[in-house]
Amino acid sequence: MANNTVLSTVKVSLPGEIFEAPVNIPLIHQVVVAQQAAARQGTHKTKNRGEVSGSGVKPFKQKGTGRARQGSVRAPEHRGGGVVHGPVPRDYSQRTPKKMKAAALRGALSDRAxxxxxxVVEFALDKPSTRTALKGLASLTDRTKFLVVLDRSESVVWLSLRNAPEVHVLAVDQLNTYDVLRSDDLVFSKTAYETLVGGAPVVAKSTKAAPKAAKAAEKVVDKAVALAPVADAEVPGAALPLEDGSAPEGYLIKGNKDSMKFHAPGGRWYDATVAEVWFKTAEDAIAAGFVEAGKKAAKKEDGE
Incomplete structure (x- = not known):
């Protein structure tokens, strides 16, 4: 255990879900290859025979010179000619699902653990000092290559170690499989370790996910508001039709305010009737003074 004026080792119990995960070598290899491929610029470019400078005129006649026939000085066999099948700008990145990245990172962390x-250490630096910080790291182990994982607020430690060639400094939210594997020892600051195991995702979630989730939630709320029944101010127990003329959820009885009649599902004129108001039950319609169309009471009111 290292305990000095620069840093002190913190005793922690490494959580098994992060530091005791199965180590899948092919998966780790795939993720690391994808990470290295994504780091390539892909800006390489050579000129083909259509892009190099030079005349398009046939350099000499086809026959009679004793020389091999030539059609252009820009052909690839000539000095200064175009390159055949040369590299062109391209994107080398590979699609790697988040779950694969997370599983590979857990495997790499488990291997180191x-x-x-x-x-896990706690730094005690008042001001930036590369020599002092390296002396503290050297007290941890005889190995020389370190990956130091810090919280973004730990600027003094960051400034102390960023220039050391044997140390790679990384923010905890940027922790990745490749950097874990290329170092001998993994050193977490206490704050960074607490961030990692305190519920924060091992692989940072895409920032695009939050706006999409918010929009989806807004759509659900808007739909619920649109389908919510609006009470009719003139008819007790009745609801107005929705904007598209359909019934509010749970309302099946159609009512006509002019004739004070209602139509129940399965009735003779139910499908042909455009509802001015809707009721949940026939009892609600009767309580509001409506009569069922086609019944004796309705015929009596019509004078039949």
Missing amino acids: TNGRVH
């Missing part, structure tokens, strides 16, 4: 190469 199994071999005792994960350290």
